[in-house]
Amino acid sequence: MKNIIAVLALSSFFVFSACKKKDVPVSPTENVENIKNNEFVVDSVIVKDSTKVSDSLKLTFTSKLLVFPGLKDKALLDSIYFQNEKIKDFSKTGLQTYLESEKNSYFNTMKNDNKDWYSDMTYAQEWYSSSYMNLKSNTNGYMHIQYTGSAYIGGAHDEYGFSERVFDLKKNRKLELKDITSMPKNKLEAMLMKNLDKIKSGATDENGDVKNSEMLLVEKIPASDNFYFDEKNLYFHYSPYEIAAFAAGDITIPISWEELKGTLNAEFKERMKIK
Structure with a gap:
């Protein structure tokens, strides 16, 4: 029951578990980053929403994906969005639609699969799932993206983890x-x-x-x-x-x-x- 459903599936490099870290504050609406470096443009889409499923339980979903309008190589884009295999449309609209779908899936799954557990809650809780893609650097054709994910579904503390990936933009592939x-x-x-x-x-x-x-x-x-x-x-x-x-x-x-x-x-x- 306590599987982390909507946190980043960050390949096989960690098993989440640690004390709670605060997320970077974001606007509930789309946050645009427009970063330019030698005509290299990075944009982003964010979905943040919450819903109350009982008197004691609130669910919150937050997710941010970077958008790369200048990148067209599908293999490179598949590698960049490696934790989101369902993404087929890498445009800003496509990624926004994907995140809305993930949000709805998270809310529905948490409501339906955990009903027996949260119906017995005696005090207020907020369960959440958050995931972020952050551009850390773009130097000499090497682009570093940090992927973070965290979640809480009851218990003593939440869980979080990181994935670091560097992409060679000159060769359109992940650096090994x-x-x-x-x-x-x-x-x-x-x-x-x-x-x-x-x-x-x-x-x-x-x-x-x-x-x-x-x-x-x-x-x-x-x-x-x-x-x-x-x-x-x-x-x-x-x-x-x-x-x-x-x-x-x-x-x-x-x-x-x-x-x-x-x-x-x-x-x-x-x-x-x-x-």
Whole structure:
């Protein structure tokens, strides 16, 4: 019963579970972003709505999709909207229609499939599903999109997760780790373990900050496909419970270009102007 029905199906990279994070405030109506970079235009559509299904239960649905009017390659668009396989029309109107359909499906499913459970509620609750696509960067033909999803369906806390994807707009495809470095995965995993505490998670206890390494749940940190980069580092992003305890939340681990020296793909190195 407690399956998260309308949260992003963000491939297989996480199992949602963590403390509640506040969503970025959005208008109930469509929010337009008009970002231009060398004629590269990004727009967006947002659907936000709520409904009351009983005296004690309110449902809220929020979802934002980016729109790329200049991108026409279907394989690239399919990859960009990988978590929404039902999308066939990538236009602004098509995406708006899709989100309205997803909203209605979420409301109907939650009302009908959970009636026995919420009918016994003794105090007011708000269950929700939210998902967002956010453009993080578009540099040297590499477009980084972060996908976030969160949901609450009763219990002690909500659940959330992340997916990071980088797209090569010059080749119309998703960038793979092998396009960046030839470093063997076992060596990358050793670097991830070594760098685990370089970026603090923000978790604290009565003694102050708690290191990520103190909450690790795995013996080996996988070099996953959930990565992105900037001019200094390659970053691997792990959702709650993926590698560490609940209190750690999501964890980002950097590996510097210097650490990857000698293994960087020549074309990638040149495009990113890495010395």
